[in-house]
Amino acid sequence: MRYLVLSDIHANLAAFEAVLRDVKHRHVGYDAIWFLGDLVGYGPEPNECVEQMRALAPAVSLAGNHDWAVLGKIDVAAFHDLAADVVNWTREVLTAENRAYLQDRPTQATVDDFLLVHASPREPVWEYVLDPATALANFAVMGTPYALVGHSHLPLLFVTNPAQPKERPRAFLVSPNTSIFLRSGLQYILNPGSVGQPRDQDPRAAYAVLDTEARTWTLYRTEYPVQHTQAKMRALGFAEPLIVRLQLGR
Numbered sequence: 001m002r003y004l005v006l007s008d009i010h011a012n013l014a015a016f017e018a019v020l021r022d023v024k025h026r027h028v029g030y031d032a033i034w035f036l037g038d039l040v041g042y043g044p045e046p047n048e049c050v051e052q053m054r055a056l057a058p059a060v061s062l063a064g065n066h067d068w069a070v071l072g073k074i075d076v077a078a079f080h081d082l083a084a085d086v087v088n089w090t091r092e093v094l095t096a097e098n099r100a101y102l103q104d105r106p107t108q109a110t111v112d113d114f115l116l117v118h119a120s121p122r123e124p125v126w127e128y129v130l131d132p133a134t135a136l137a138n139f140a141v142m143g144t145p146y147a148l149v150g151h152s153h154l155p156l157l158f159v160t161n162p163a164q165p166k167e168r169p170r171a172f173l174v175s176p177n178t179s180i181f182l183r184s185g186l187q188y189i190l191n192p193g194s195v196g197q198p199r200d201q202d203p204r205a206a207y208a209v210l211d212t213e214a215r216t217w218t219l220y221r222t223e224y225p226v227q228h229t230q231a232k233m234r235a236l237g238f239a240e241p242l243i244v245r246l247q248l249g250r
């Protein structure tokens, strides 16, 4: 099976549509979509993005921390002020149907050897996996060879050998258009990066394709009309730092 793996769309429709177009143009092909959460928050088009996702009917579609904040399942006090403002705005504009869609999202899913969560295996909605020590703690509890995570908005890969528990996991920032071969016997935590708000200094939308037969993980990047999303944010009066970060990719 080939899975299109998306995460952290964050109400950025231009980025979301660009990814769907890029997948078509590259003829990479996929059998199903796995979405790792944070469909809304930060961006100006929450309803449009939820509707696009509903139309795609992904095999897995998880809840992220921003989705939960909009639903009131997380207190916005836990968020940065600028992010909290957009959470509150999203709550006001979201239609009842789209809210119901977010409400129904699970926090994790397991498909064969893959555990899917928004944030981390031990804290599915909250923890950032950014360093080998955090990855190590998560490798110990995940119970599967592979975990797919989003949340950090960075296309990171952590790999460890469970037969060598004292060794530190290795961490890589995955380059676009490079297929990583997933070796059997090792454990991986894989992040497809963010569609709608990349944070690795590369403003291009990120996504990944997982091929479970070839055992490959391939990251892709695609440009999208950032200024399109930014103009909508400005028209809505969103805070300037949230607007500028999209063109900087951080």
Ligand code: ZN
Binding pocket: 008, 010, 038, 064, 066, 151, 153
């Ligand atoms: Zn996010």
